[in-house]
Amino acid sequence: MNPIIKAVDVQYCTLQCPDLDIQEQFLIHFGMHTVEKKEDILIMRGEGPKPFIEICKKGERKFLGAAFLAASMEDLEKISKTDPFSEIETLTTPGGGFISKGTDPDGINVEVVFGIDDRSDFKEINPFPNNEGTNSNRVNELKRYQKGQYPRILRFAHYGINVTDVAASLDWYNKYLGIIPSDKLWIGEPNNPETPLNGIFARLDKGKVPADHHSIFFLNAHMISQGKSGLNHVSFEMLSIDDVFSGHEILQKTKEEFDYELEWGVGRHYQGSQVFDYWRNPFKQTHEHQTDGDVLDNSVPHNDLDLTKGEGGGLPEDGPGASQWGPSINFATFGDERGL
Numbered sequence: 001m002n003p004i005i006k007a008v009d010v011q012y013c014t015l016q017c018p019d020l021d022i023q024e025q026f027l028i029h030f031g032m033h034t035v036e037k038k039e040d041i042l043i044m045r046g047e048g049p050k051p052f053i054e055i056c057k058k059g060e061r062k063f064l065g066a067a068f069l070a071a072s073m074e075d076l077e078k079i080s081k082t083d084p085f086s087e088i089e090t091l092t093t094p095g096g097g098f099i100s101k102g103t104d105p106d107g108i109n110v111e112v113v114f115g116i117d118d119r120s121d122f123k124e125i126n127p128f129p130n131n132e133g134t135n136s137n138r139v140n141e142l143k144r145y146q147k148g149q150y151p152r153i154l155r156f157a158h159y160g161i162n163v164t165d166v167a168a169s170l171d172w173y174n175k176y177l178g179i180i181p182s183d184k185l186w187i188g189e190p191n192n193p194e195t196p197l198n199g200i201f202a203r204l205d206k207g208k209v210p211a212d213h214h215s216i217f218f219l220n221a222h223m224i225s226q227g228k229s230g231l232n233h234v235s236f237e238m239l240s241i242d243d244v245f246s247g248h249e250i251l252q253k254t255k256e257e258f259d260y261e262l263e264w265g266v267g268r269h270y271q272g273s274q275v276f277d278y279w280r281n282p283f284k285q286t287h288e289h290q291t292d293g294d295v296l297d298n299s300v301p302h303n304d305l306d307l308t309k310g311e312g313g314g315l316p317e318d319g320p321g322a323s324q325w326g327p328s329i330n331f332a333t334f335g336d337e338r339g340l
């Protein structure tokens with residue numbers, strides 16, 4: 001069955017936090033800039049063209065969802081006529097535009113937006129070319145970063161949610177937004193109907209246009225958060241690998257004074273291949289820095305990976321959740337109830 005629409009990007013995420021001053025400070029250390037701050041709402045941007053990439057509303061810790069970008073106003077109208085989604089509303093956030101609001105099978109908010117203008121003060125910045133292997137891409141130009149500068153974030157890139165039925169979530173996001181799987185993680189033989197699904201990395205279907213290996217990641221809430229659904233992590237693409245490491249240095253330096261927690265990193269993933277670094281804000285909501293991920297068009301079929309056989313990647317002695325380099329995942333904490 002054809003999906004209702006095929007989303008073409010993710011636009012921003014929305015969190016709820018008890019203290020917006022604390023979240024603002026965390027996001028500044030993390031690499032964002034304040035666009036707007038009122039008593040009950042904080043709006044932050046990166047260095048890319050989008051007018052904002054994270055919204056934080058004031059209240060008890062909660063994930064308020066993420067926004068997918070529709071390809072056209074017609075697509076936004078199409079999805080607004082389906083049961084889980086609302087009538088189209090006009091956005092009053094920076095850049096304007098239009099929105100239809102929905103909820104997924106776990107009651108997690110999903111927004112679809114169209115017509116948000118890029119910020120008018122956007123100036124394109126590019127990473128330094130790299131001299132790697134036998135490639136001399138940077139000649140007569142010195143690579144220099146200002147010591148202590150905040151890491152530069154390009155865009156909101158993907159998010160992970162803990163869900164009560166991983167397969168049902170993929171079906172739902174496929175039906176409404178055209179999301180397709182990249183990797184399915186099984187705890188045992190994939191063809192056995194009894195085998196539990198640990199998670200699915202899933203991407204946008206943009207036809208021949210390459211899409212990030214995953215824009216959304218579903219994890220089995222029964223395995224990591226006592227069956228409770230909610231946020232696993234929000235993820236931001238950095239301008240370069242240097243920004244992942246310089247961000248790590250700043251967050252390490254400030255973590256005790258500001259109550260930040262390193263969740264996992266720095267390392268290179270198997271699924272998606274990104275260089276990653278995960279940090280929790282003082283409310284324990286996990287934010288990821290990452291760059292240099294895989295991109296796939298829609299011709300690439302998904303992989304069924306049996307984690308018990310090490311098919312997720314790594315040596316058998318590394319166990320599931322290994323990185324190509326860097327630390328392995330901490331299954332006791334990653335995606336636990338503290339940050340939902």
Ligand SMILES: [Fe+2]
Pocket residue numbers: 158160233235288
């Ligand atoms: Fe991620």
